[in-house]
Amino acid sequence: MTDEPLPPDAQDPLAPDPDAPDPLAGVPDAALGAVPDALVEREPKRRIGHGLVWIVPLLALAASAALSWSAIEGRGPEIVLHADHGYGIRAGDPVRYLGIDVGSVTDVALGGGTDESAVRLQVRMRKDAADLARAGTRFWIVRPYLTLDSVEGLETLIGARYVALAPGPKEAERRSQFTALREPPLDEELSAERGVEIVLEAPTRFGLQAGARVAYRGVFIGTVVGVGLASDATSVEVRALIRPAFAQLVRENSVFWETGGFEIDLSLTGGLKVDLDSLRSALVGGIAVATPIDGGPAVSTGWRFPLYADPKDEWLQWAPPLPLGNDLLPPGAPLPKLLRGSLEWEQGRILRSDGTRGGWMLATPRGLLAPRDLLTVPAEAREGVARLQVAGRRFQISELEAGDLVEDLGPRLRILRPGAFGEAWEGLMEPNEAIATQPRRTLVAPEDLLLVRDSGRDPIGIDASRLRMEGDGALVDGRIPLSEDWHGSLALARSDGAVVGVLAVPADGKAEIVPIP
Amino acid sequence: MTARVAATAAAALALFPPAITLPIMRIEEMGHATDASIWSGSLGLLRDGDVFVGGVVFVCSIVFPLLKLGGLLAITVGRHALARRARRWSWRVVDLTGRWGMLDVLLVAVVVAWVKVGDLVEITPGPAAFAFTLVVLLSLIATALFDPHALWEESNDP
Numbered sequence: 001m002t003d004e005p006l007p008p009d010a011q012d013p014l015a016p017d018p019d020a021p022d023p024l025a026g027v028p029d030a031a032l033g034a035v036p037d038a039l040v041e042r043e044p045k046r047r048i049g050h051g052l053v054w055i056v057p058l059l060a061l062a063a064s065a066a067l068s069w070s071a072i073e074g075r076g077p078e079i080v081l082h083a084d085h086g087y088g089i090r091a092g093d094p095v096r097y098l099g100i101d102v103g104s105v106t107d108v109a110l111g112g113g114t115d116e117s118a119v120r121l122q123v124r125m126r127k128d129a130a131d132l133a134r135a136g137t138r139f140w141i142v143r144p145y146l147t148l149d150s151v152e153g154l155e156t157l158i159g160a161r162y163v164a165l166a167p168g169p170k171e172a173e174r175r176s177q178f179t180a181l182r183e184p185p186l187d188e189e190l191s192a193e194r195g196v197e198i199v200l201e202a203p204t205r206f207g208l209q210a211g212a213r214v215a216y217r218g219v220f221i222g223t224v225v226g227v228g229l230a231s232d233a234t235s236v237e238v239r240a241l242i243r244p245a246f247a248q249l250v251r252e253n254s255v256f257w258e259t260g261g262f263e264i265d266l267s268l269t270g271g272l273k274v275d276l277d278s279l280r281s282a283l284v285g286g287i288a289v290a291t292p293i294d295g296g297p298a299v300s301t302g303w304r305f306p307l308y309a310d311p312k313d314e315w316l317q318w319a320p321p322l323p324l325g326n327d328l329l330p331p332g333a334p335l336p337k338l339l340r341g342s343l344e345w346e347q348g349r350i351l352r353s354d355g356t357r358g359g360w361m362l363a364t365p366r367g368l369l370a371p372r373d374l375l376t377v378p379a380e381a382r383e384g385v386a387r388l389q390v391a392g393r394r395f396q397i398s399e400l401e402a403g404d405l406v407e408d409l410g411p412r413l414r415i416l417r418p419g420a421f422g423e424a425w426e427g428l429m430e431p432n433e434a435i436a437t438q439p440r441r442t443l444v445a446p447e448d449l450l451l452v453r454d455s456g457r458d459p460i461g462i463d464a465s466r467l468r469m470e471g472d473g474a475l476v477d478g479r480i481p482l483s484e485d486w487h488g489s490l491a492l493a494r495s496d497g498a499v500v501g502v503l504a505v506p507a508d509g510k511a512e513i514v515p516i517p
Numbered sequence: 518m519t520a521r522v523a524a525t526a527a528a529a530l531a532l533f534p535p536a537i538t539l540p541i542m543r544i545e546e547m548g549h550a551t552d553a554s555i556w557s558g559s560l561g562l563l564r565d566g567d568v569f570v571g572g573v574v575f576v577c578s579i580v581f582p583l584l585k586l587g588g589l590l591a592i593t594v595g596r597h598a599l600a601r602r603a604r605r606w607s608w609r610v611v612d613l614t615g616r617w618g619m620l621d622v623l624l625v626a627v628v629v630a631w632v633k634v635g636d637l638v639e640i641t642p643g644p645a646a647f648a649f650t651l652v653v654l655l656s657l658i659a660t661a662l663f664d665p666h667a668l669w670e671e672s673n674d675p
Contacts (some may be wrong), residue, residue, distance in 0.1 A: 053524040060528030060651070067535040067644055092551045160549035415672060 003318075043281065056074055076103065076125035079133045081163070082111065083180035086119040088141040088161055095123055095163040096142075102129035105163060121180070123163065133175060136168020140181040141388065152184060186211060186225055192440035195222070196247045198299060200238040200287065201230070202307035206258040212239050215259070221246035224287065238307060248322050250303075251458070257308040260285030260415050288317040291322065294483050297458045301449050321480045323461025323494070328450055331498025334434035336490050338362050338453050341390035343374050343397070345381035357507070358360070358489035360453050361390060361416075363428045365436050367407070368416040369516065371488050371504045375406050375414035391428055397421060408517040412504060413459030435490075439498045442515040445466075449513070451503055453489040460486070461494070467513070475499065476511040522662045524594035529655035530586045536652045537579060540643035541627060554645060555579065555623065563621045580617035582656065584610055589659055608665065615660060
């Protein structure tokens with residue numbers, strides 16, 4: 001550092017004078033040529049490598065092109081989301097699916113042009129997730145969502161908001177314009193297997209909200225997804241989604257009642273009685289369902305039921321055996337088509353009466369398979385005469401036996417030979433060709449079974465715990481109400497779809513699964 | 518000598534567009550990610566009303582470096598085609614913009630942000646970081662190789 005400052009008017013002698021005119025300005029070019037050359041020793045020019053140096057800009061050009069190309073190529077498609085409300089989403093916030101970033105918001109603006117009542121989000125999808133933006137895909141903005149029964153989107157309280165999505169069906173084509181949902185959809189609505197959606201008609205709302213649970217014997221089997229007035233405002237329509245595994249529980253004759261809220265009953269004799277199903281149902285309401293033994297076929301989406309305020313006492317006693325699970329049988333397992341047959345005879349010596357016995361028969365390549373008592377003359381029949389009606393035909397059992405058309409198959413089953421039907425046999429056999437080739441085995445230990453009588457319509461499920469092995473068959477727990485309607489029905493193993501036997505329901509004895517020899 | 522200057526300047530120019538338009542770094546702050554490029558950054562500053570800072574950044578990091586590299590290229594490659602006056606003018610451009618073009622400072626700023634702010638937010642270099650570093654290096658080399666005296670001598674070659 002200099003000790004004494006320079007005088008204010010002193011100039012750095014080395015610095016060029018900024019005010020000085022360009023010494024060359026105004027001098028004609030020709031005059032410059034007249035300036036004598038300075039004598040300078042020149043290095044000899046190195047010519048080698050002179051051209052090689054141009055590789056550098058060529059490489060740079062290639063790198064530049066590659067970078068730009070990869071930046072353009074690596075970009076996914078841009079889509080536009082229209083939302084009612086932005087909830088504080090900003091450009092740079094991610095789009096997430098299954099908790100993973102699949103894109104990002106690039107721009108947020110008011111709904112474009114004249115529409116000021118909407119928000120327009122531009123979203124750049126990641127390239128590998130471009131297919132997620134397809135018809136049927138639903139988007140919504142995740143924000144902290146606090147209700148009495150759930151807390152969602154808590155991470156967005158501190159971190160960034162984000163856009164979540166639920167992809168549409170796989171084969172749907174790509175789209176670039178979407179409308180965001182106002183509310184996050186319920187988990188049940190997002191599930192790939194949607195189950196059965198039913199409509200319950202109620203006189204009032206009963207305090208039900210979306211998210212209320214549908215319970216069977218207190219077990220959660222479905223969810224209310226929407227509550228609203230019917231289009232003519234005469235009733236309240238509650239839409240409920242039954243999970244696919246429990247779809248068999250809801251039959252045409254099922255009854256629904258509301259279980260939400262809580263009741264306080266104060267009486268002098270009984271004291272204080274509080275009836276509360278669960279805290280959740282007290283908050284968002286709840287629905288219970290019961291199905292009678294003759295429940296009818298399982299319902300399909302759109303079926304309507306009335307919703308009652310209170311259950312009848314008898315509903316609570318109902319306990320039909322119903323098969324549960326997404327698939328009653330392994331996929332592709334064939335179902336049999338059984339024929340209804342009935343045996344009639346006259347009985348009694350003094351007072352004559354008609355006796356009948358009904359049951360199911362299965363067409364197999366060997367003939368019509370049935371429990372023994374359907375193809376045998378009962379001991380009490382007068383003069384040994386009994387008539388069988390099956391597939392629109394009548395047979396005299398004694399004639400069949402004389403014609404050697406009936407054959408014993410083990411001690412408890414009999415077979416009616418195809419010859420009895422003549423030409424018509426092919427037609428009877430045809431629907432059961434598949435089941436005839438299905439593997440057959442005998443039960444060695446109790447397992448989950450499905451009882452089928454008519455093409456798999458409303459089958460009965462028998463849990464392994466309801467079976468007791470006895471002899472070569474399996475006895476069915478007497479608490480399962482198996483009427484004679486099920487006599488002769490076919491038992492299939494739910495694990496592999498194999499035929500394991502025929503259900504015999506004797507007039508007096510216990511129901512039993514009889515193996516087919 | 519002049520060929521080397523021209524080559525490095527041309528290389529720097531070739532890399533210039535991706536270096537300033539592609540994201541140079543990605544700033545991630547609690548799930549909120551922003552891609553920042555020099556172009557979008559300086560334009561963003563201008564758009565947000567910060568005319569002075571935005572203008573300085575825009576001029577010093579985009580306009581001047583471009584002019585300087587372009588000028589160098591013009592002097593070295595086009596020295597026979599250019600009129601003496603035009604050459605003189607381009608030399609002045611190089612001289613002025615070389616002093617005010619501050620690519621290297623910007624690079625230091627990016628690196629400082631990357632190194633120091635890493636605890637608070639997550640910063641990852643983008644694809645432009647590589648190109649930008651190369652541009653800075655090539656530009657420095659071109660300036661170092663450039664010798665105005667040689668130009669003077671050459672212009673006097675018969």
